[in-house]
Amino acid sequence: MSLHPSFTEDVSALPTHAFSYRSLTWWGISAFMVIEGGFFVLTIASYFFLMSQEQEWAPRPWEPPGLVAGTLFTLAMLASEIPNTMIKKAAESYDLAKVQKLLVVMTGIGVVLFVFRAFEFNSLNVLWTDNAYGSIIWALLFLHTTHVVTDWGDTLVLWRLMKTPHGEDPRRFVDVEENALYWRFVWLTWLPIYALIYWVPRFFR
Amino acid sequence: MTPAERAKQPPAKVPRDGPDLTGPELHEKLEATWENPPGFIGWLSSVDHKDIGRRYIVTALVFLALAGALAIAMRLQLSKPDNDLIGAARYNEIFTMHGTTMMFLFAVPVMQGMQVYLTPLMLGTRNTAFPRLNAFSYWMYLAGGALLWVAFVLNIGPDMGWFAYPPLSGPQYGVGKRVDMWAQMITFTEVAALAAAVSLVATILKQKAPGMGLARMPIFVWATLVTSLMVIFSMPSVALASGMLLSDRLVGTQFYNPVERGDALLWQHLFWFFGHPEVYIIFLPATGFVSEIVATFSRRTIVGYPIVVMSLVATGILAFGLWVHHMFATGLPRIGYSFYTAASMSVSIPTGLQIFCWIATLWEGRPRLQVPLLYVIGFIFTFVIGGLTGVMIAAVPLDLQLHDTYFIVAHFHYVLIGGAVFPLLGAITYWYPKATGRLMSDRLGKISFWMIFLGFQLAFFPMHIAGINGMPRRVYTYPAGMGLELPNLLSTIGSLVVAVAVLLFVINLVVSLRSGRKAEPNPWDAASLEWATSCAPPKYNFPHLPIVDSRTPLWDAGEKLPVVHGLRVEDREVLLTTVMSAKPDLREPSAEPSPWPFIAALATSAMFISSIFSPWAVVFGTVPVAVALTAWFWPKSPKPEREPVIS
Numbered sequence: 001m002s003l004h005p006s007f008t009e010d011v012s013a014l015p016t017h018a019f020s021y022r023s024l025t026w027w028g029i030s031a032f033m034v035i036e037g038g039f040f041v042l043t044i045a046s047y048f049f050l051m052s053q054e055q056e057w058a059p060r061p062w063e064p065p066g067l068v069a070g071t072l073f074t075l076a077m078l079a080s081e082i083p084n085t086m087i088k089k090a091a092e093s094y095d096l097a098k099v100q101k102l103l104v105v106m107t108g109i110g111v112v113l114f115v116f117r118a119f120e121f122n123s124l125n126v127l128w129t130d131n132a133y134g135s136i137i138w139a140l141l142f143l144h145t146t147h148v149v150t151d152w153g154d155t156l157v158l159w160r161l162m163k164t165p166h167g168e169d170p171r172r173f174v175d176v177e178e179n180a181l182y183w184r185f186v187w188l189t190w191l192p193i194y195a196l197i198y199w200v201p202r203f204f205r
Numbered sequence: 206m207t208p209a210e211r212a213k214q215p216p217a218k219v220p221r222d223g224p225d226l227t228g229p230e231l232h233e234k235l236e237a238t239w240e241n242p243p244g245f246i247g248w249l250s251s252v253d254h255k256d257i258g259r260r261y262i263v264t265a266l267v268f269l270a271l272a273g274a275l276a277i278a279m280r281l282q283l284s285k286p287d288n289d290l291i292g293a294a295r296y297n298e299i300f301t302m303h304g305t306t307m308m309f310l311f312a313v314p315v316m317q318g319m320q321v322y323l324t325p326l327m328l329g330t331r332n333t334a335f336p337r338l339n340a341f342s343y344w345m346y347l348a349g350g351a352l353l354w355v356a357f358v359l360n361i362g363p364d365m366g367w368f369a370y371p372p373l374s375g376p377q378y379g380v381g382k383r384v385d386m387w388a389q390m391i392t393f394t395e396v397a398a399l400a401a402a403v404s405l406v407a408t409i410l411k412q413k414a415p416g417m418g419l420a421r422m423p424i425f426v427w428a429t430l431v432t433s434l435m436v437i438f439s440m441p442s443v444a445l446a447s448g449m450l451l452s453d454r455l456v457g458t459q460f461y462n463p464v465e466r467g468d469a470l471l472w473q474h475l476f477w478f479f480g481h482p483e484v485y486i487i488f489l490p491a492t493g494f495v496s497e498i499v500a501t502f503s504r505r506t507i508v509g510y511p512i513v514v515m516s517l518v519a520t521g522i523l524a525f526g527l528w529v530h531h532m533f534a535t536g537l538p539r540i541g542y543s544f545y546t547a548a549s550m551s552v553s554i555p556t557g558l559q560i561f562c563w564i565a566t567l568w569e570g571r572p573r574l575q576v577p578l579l580y581v582i583g584f585i586f587t588f589v590i591g592g593l594t595g596v597m598i599a600a601v602p603l604d605l606q607l608h609d610t611y612f613i614v615a616h617f618h619y620v621l622i623g624g625a626v627f628p629l630l631g632a633i634t635y636w637y638p639k640a641t642g643r644l645m646s647d648r649l650g651k652i653s654f655w656m657i658f659l660g661f662q663l664a665f666f667p668m669h670i671a672g673i674n675g676m677p678r679r680v681y682t683y684p685a686g687m688g689l690e691l692p693n694l695l696s697t698i699g700s701l702v703v704a705v706a707v708l709l710f711v712i713n714l715v716v717s718l719r720s721g722r723k724a725e726p727n728p729w730d731a732a733s734l735e736w737a738t739s740c741a742p743p744k745y746n747f748p749h750l751p752i753v754d755s756r757t758p759l760w761d762a763g764e765k766l767p768v769v770h771g772l773r774v775e776d777r778e779v780l781l782t783t784v785m786s787a788k789p790d791l792r793e794p795s796a797e798p799s800p801w802p803f804i805a806a807l808a809t810s811a812m813f814i815s816s817i818f819s820p821w822a823v824v825f826g827t828v829p830v831a832v833a834l835t836a837w838f839w840p841k842s843p844k845p846e847r848e849p850v851i852s
Contacts, residue, residue: 003737003759003766005749007224009415011780011789012771018791024334024407024781031403031437038441042478046445046460046471053466128458132467135458139449149827157835166840171794 017171019092029178033185036147040189043140047196050132057204059133062126064201069119074194076116077187080109088180091173096162099176103159106183110152117145124197137201140193147186154179222749223770231748234774239331239744241798250798252336253744257343258322259640262633264343265315266711268350272306275299277704280664284697286685296681297364302357304367305387309394310350312625313483316490317342317401319632320429322640324405326735326742327423329414329751331779332795334407337802337837342400344806349393352814356386363387366679368476369450371461371469376454385454385817388447392813395444402436405429412779413787414734415769416753421787423733423756424507427514428493431521432486438525439482446475456820470535477528484620485524489517491625492559494632495581499563501635501731502578503570506757509562516555516562523552533601534608542601549599553592560585576650577729580631583658584623591619594669609679612672618665630657630710637714638728642740643721649713656706664699667692732757737766750780753787801837808833 020026051057058064083105090098120141126134158172158179166172222231241247241256251257278299282291291299325333333339356362363383365374374384409430413422422430449460450472459465461472500507507513527548529541537545563585572578594616598604607613638644671692676683683689727736736759738747749768755761769789772778777795782788812826 003762004764005227005768005770006765007749007770008752008767009769009789010223010771011769011792012221012223014771014780014789014792016792016794021784022781022790024411024793027407027411028335028338028403031406035399035403035437035441038438039445042442042445042475046449046475049471049474050460050466050468053468059466128452128456130459131465132459132462135449135452135460135467138458139452139460153831157838161839169840172840 017174019174019177023174023178025174025178026181029182033182037185037189039143040193043136043143044192044196047136047140050136051200051204054133057133058126058201059131060205062130062133064205065120065125065137065198066123067198069116069123070194070198073113073116073120074190076109076113077190080106080113081184081187083109084180084183088177091176091180094170094173096167099173100159100162100167103155103162103176106155107152107159110148110155113148114152117141117148133201137197140197144186144190144193147189151179151183151186154182219776220774221771222774226774227748231774232743235745235748236743238775238777241744246800247798249803250340250800252332252340252796252798252802254321254325254333254336254339255640255742255744257339258318258320260343261314261318261321261346264347264350265311265318268306268310269315270707270711271354272303272311273704273707275303275306277700279303280697280700282681283683283693285694286683286690288682291681293681294364297366297679298357298362300679301363301366301387302353305353305363305390306350307621308367308483308487309390310346310353312487312621313394313398314346315629316432316487316625317398317405319494319629319636320405320433320490321401323636323735324408324426324429325412326639326738326746327426327733328408328412328417329734329737329747329753330408330412331746331750331777333404334412335404336796337799338400339404340799341802341806342397342404344803345393345400345809346397348806348810349390349397352393352810353386353390356383361386368480369447369472370476371450371453371472372463374450375461375469376457377462379454382817385451388451388454389813389817391443391447393810395440396809398436399440402433402440405433406437409433410784411781413782414751414753415780415782415787415789417782418786419784420511421753421756424496424510424513424517425490425493425733427517428489428496431517432489435482435486435489435521435524439479439486442475443479446472446479449475451817452820455817470532473532473535474528477531478525481528481531482521482524484617485520487621487625489520491584491628491632492517492556494628494635495563495584496559497731497733498577498581498628498631498635499566501729502573502575502581503566504573504730505566505570506732507562508565508569509558510756513559513562516559519555520552523548523555527552530599530604533604546599546601550596553596556592560589575729576645576647576654577631577635579651579654579658580627580634583654584627584631587619587623587627587658587661591616591623595620607672609677610672611668611676611678614678615665615668615672618668622661622665627658630654633714635729636735637717638721638724638740639735640741641718641721642724643717644724644728645713645717645721649709649716653706653709653713656702656709660699660702660706662699664696664703667695667699671696727759732760734758737762797841799837799841801833805830805833805837 083102087099087102090102124137126137128135128138158176162172220226241251278291282288321339361382363386365379365384369384369387372378409426452458453460459467461467461469463469496507496513527545529545530549598607598616634645634650671689674688676689724740726739734751737751749770752767752769772780772792777797778792779795780789781791781793783790808829812822812830815822815826
């Protein structure tokens with residue numbers, strides 16, 4: 001450095017982690033939520049653009065998707081927010097035992113959701129090759145499924161991680177908290193998609 | 206001392222920078238902490254933003270050379286009527302590869318490379334946020350570029366134009382795998398651009414030097430923030446569009462097939478919702494270069510800092526509201542024509558304001574006509590012409606006449622080369638000593654500037670005339686006797702002059718690396734923080750992190766630069782500050798070098814490329830990607846010590 005340093009402020013006492021918007025992780029997760037939210041918004045825009053090509057939606061003779069699997073998925077998804085909030089609070093209070101237990105619960109909920117989701121694909125009453133309506137319905141469900149899979153994988157890895165000595169590092173609790181934040185994003189984005197896949201094709205025919 | 210032993214020590218014993226640890230002793234410790242591991246694996250593992258930025262820039266310049274060679278091939282073919290140097294089919298491939306490479310593999314990546322290199326230095330921090338994500342970004346970009354060019358060499362390169370409109374690019378007409386190579390290259394470069402943008406936004410918001418509130422950030426950093434946010438909001442659109450195109454072609458979806466109630470115009474909307482902001486993603490970093498260069502070479506602060514910053518933000522927002530002007534010829538409702546004409550014209554207002562601020566700065570200052578400033582003046586002249594033709598074709602009746610003619614080709618080369626490449630060449634000359642420790646030759650620099658500037662005008666001005674005379678773009682030849690011979694011949698001569706000048710620029714880059722004059726830390730007497738550290742900067746950027754209390758810290762510092770101290774020196778640690786006012790807030794660890802971003806990029810590339818041929822690749826390909834990402838994120842060190850937390 002060409003200029004001589006003038007020591008003005010000592011930062012050695014600053015903490016090495018913090019929750020929420022003070023941490024870098026939060027900004028990274030938020031940026032990815034914006035990007036993925038962008039994908040959802042644009043897919044939804046494409047849905048309405050393609051809808052404007054049709055006289056009715058779902059176009060006859062295709063029936064709207066069956067409601068059972070999608071509705072069960074939605075209810076399970078909404079219920080998952082209870083353990084999700086608990087895990088977020090446990091992480092914020094550095095309660096390792098509770099975090100470990102709840103991560104098992106969240107991983108299990110993920111498995112249940114996959115089962116419902118498989119039935120959902122089977123109850124769409126249209127194939128992606130049939131017409132643009134079928135293509136966009138499948139695209140929405142596929143896009144959302146990638147998010148459920150991603151967060152489930154993340155939760156699984158965190159569960160294993162928190163069982164190792166790394167689990168005692170306060171920074172790992174920040175990771176658990178941000179994972180809970182991301183799960184909120186996954187279920188919140190599902191709600192409009194649920195309406196678009198299951199209800200809009202009933203209302204517009 | 207191993208990390209395990211160090212972790213057992215109480216915090217007070219951890220070595221930290223400060224009055225007791227400074228100078229050569231500090232340098233030695235920081236260098237050991239921040240250097241790359243040895244050997245080729247170490248090279249692959251680097252997460253240093255300077256390495257990544259440099260790789261981005263060099264790779265992008267290679268793609269510039271390749272796409273430039275294709276441009277020369279096209280100009281030779283068009284130098285005389287009824288020429289048969291290149292056939293129609295090959296010509297289609299060449300213009301597609303030229304446009305695609307320039308936009309996706311040169312222009313956006315070179316700007317992001319400059320941003321990745323410069324931003325942490327300008328902010329006074331040791332590395333970007335998420336350094337491994339940054340490394341992953343580069344490898345994805347390299348893989349995407351390699352995919353496209355290997356395909357071209359194997360004669361399966363794309364041939365449907367750089368914006369790939371269906372139905373030409375759809376399964377009915379785009380037979381073979383040419384289009385798929387293009388569409389999957391998009392996926393690669395979008396992942397790369399998004400990853401770099403996330404890293405840059407987090408770096409800018411959280412790692413500014415203490416005291417560098419938003420209102421004190423260098424204008425280039427503002428431009429980086431705005432363009433990174435634009436990347437985040439616009440790139441999903443083209444990734445979605447190309448994903449839908451790939452699935453139409455591979456698994457038989459019907460998104461763009463009108464027979465099954467799809468719509469080819471959906472592609473155009475999604476493509477241009479990205480494509481128009483992309484122009485500003487290329488242009489706004491260039492305006493950031495211009496602001497920095499103008500201030501330094503006028504030796505005064507930029508006139509109207511708030512106006513310049515607000516113009517950047519306004520341009521960034523308006524850029525999302527005018528994509529439909531690329532689609533005037535598709536037929537629109539009358540209100541649509543009026544709205545998008547007005548929106549297109551309005552974007553010239555903030556850009557005009559910036560230009561007036563630069564002119565005022567030059568006017569009020571004491572300009573030094575060195576090479577970087579010459580490029581800025583060349584930029585202002587050329588970009589104003591391109592901007593004015595832009596306002597002309599924002600008017601629908603004229604656009605309908607000139608759509609898809611050489612007038613449009615002239616217009617966008619004036620704004621893209623004049624608006625982005627001229628400032629880029631100026632910026633490379635300006636920051637070259639920072640990156641290499643040596644200055645570029647001034648004499649050779651001036652010669653190549655004048656040749657590029659004049660050669661450019663000779664190459665592209667006649668294209669306006671050719672376009673008005675009715676020459677359509679993307680034709681491989683034209684008949685004699687239509688008034689097209691002279692403009693085309695002049696364009697070809699001009700393009701050869703530019704090619705020679707660019708070659709001279711490259712020679713200057715290479716020769717100066719060895720024999721250029723050695724640079725002091727601040728050879729141009731500039732004001733921003735990157736000039737506070739040595740040329741080239743050490744691996745850790747700054748021995749002690751600087752504190753900022755004005756927009757021009759180095760002009761105001763005097764003999765002594767105020768710094769913070771107390772960061773760990775035997776572990777990689779960065780200082781996080783608050784978003785708005787940049788108060789010191791946290792010390793967070795910064796990622797160590799790792800080969801996993803490279804391996805993750807390999808796994809992702811394998812998945813992407815296989816999925817051109819089989820949809821099952823998306824399912825099975827995610828397994829290696831998941832394994833690589835898990836290894837990337839799994840903490841390597843043993844349980845770290847707890848540190849005192851101030852509540």
